[in-house]
Amino acid sequence: MSNSVAATEIGTVPVALGDRGYDIVIGEGLLADPGRWLGDLLLRPRLALVSDETVFGLYGDGVMDALAKAGIRADRHIIPAGEGAKSFSELERLCSALLDFDIERRDLVLALGGGVVGDLTGFACAILRRGVDVVQIPTTLLSQVDSSVGGKTGINVPQGKNLIGAFHQPRRVLIDLTSLDSLTMRERRAGYAEVMKYGLIDQPDFFSWLEDHGADVLLGDRPSQAFAVAQSCRSKARIVAADEREQGQRALLNLGHTFGHALEAHAGYDGRLLHGEAVAIGCVMAFELSARLALCPPDDADRLRRHLQKTGLPIRCEDIAGDLFKGLGADRMIALMQQDKKVENGMIGFILARGIGRAFISRDVPMPVLRDYLKSILPDLA
């Protein structure tokens, strides 16, 4: 890492991917001086900044002023806030804007915002001129612990989540923990679902720590946030470095997502169901299905449900307000899951668990067991 350690830098997590490797810099107040953390990556003193309306309203002027003071010209493109922006139309607008800004391959594009800004901008950068450099500057808990790291980028289509996309690693990830302070509690909780996921996959001690300190993370205790973010980034960096393109163990990061993405596709990406909420419900489904298959002790599924309920996250579709799951029966759920990227030869790939911290990939869930389980929990048994 070529940046000098300063009072505001809490730590750096390397993502060991050879010539595509990069650092995740975690600190406080990094947004006040982005030029300092990016200078060594710039070939010339100009870049493009992509953000959403909410994040730009909160942090945009400060970041633009700081870049100007550092002598860096920044063109900006602002997208609407929310999941709906991960669309073909916003992708087209963003690519056109970056071309109009004369962004070259080795110029930097900064993605300042949550996972939506990061996924859309990362994808635009993957395809623009067949690859432009991107720096992720995640501002939600979810994007700091998950989406900014690992290079998965993409957009949604009615058929499913992230079905159009590419792998495109960032050149650096800049995490400013102070940006968590302006997040709503609902968004903090949604991000927390992905934090907890790392404990469920292969870090049982981290899950126990979250049972004791999860509330501190959500309520803004900075040391607890710093530990949770760093621990999550270390987990993600380790898994991504071992399997960049999801040929094997990276699929573990999809725990809760086979179910969760189907719920999101049915709900329609309009903000009534957040990705992290879908993942929370999906993790419960993965543990309950594992218990039904006698793979996982029922007590572990119970422990997961209790922790999510204590945290204020949903564990069932009925916990989400409104009628967005109307018409979602077992058959529709299975049809949506058939679109998942882990499907091979028509068989849905599930991330199941032998217990908390013991997730594994399975392709042999018997269809009748799956259907019976889904019938038992979905509100509309159509």
Ligand SMILES: NC(=O)c1ccc[n+]([C@@H]2O[C@H](COP(=O)([O-])OP(=O)(O)OC[C@H]3O[C@@H](n4cnc5c(N)ncnc54)[C@H](O)[C@@H]3O)[C@@H](O)[C@H]2O)c1
């Ligand atoms: N690429 C990956 O590996 C990966 C991993 C996990 C999730 N994802 C994707 O990430 C997306 C979800 O990301 P998200 O939860 O960050 O959602 P998001 O980007 O929609 O952000 C959530 C909301 O918070 C607002 N916001 C962002 N930062 C803020 C701040 N500091 N203060 C106040 N408001 C702020 C946004 O404007 C938005 O309204 C989903 O599309 C999901 O599929 C991708």
Ligand SMILES: O=C(O)C(=O)C[C@@H](O)[C@H](O)[C@H](O)COP(=O)(O)O
């Ligand atoms: O980085 C990964 O790999 C993940 O699976 C992280 C997930 O949290 C994320 O939501 C991802 O986008 C889902 O993967 P996808 O390939 O199903 O889109």
Ligand SMILES: [Zn+2]
């Ligand atoms: Zn996710």
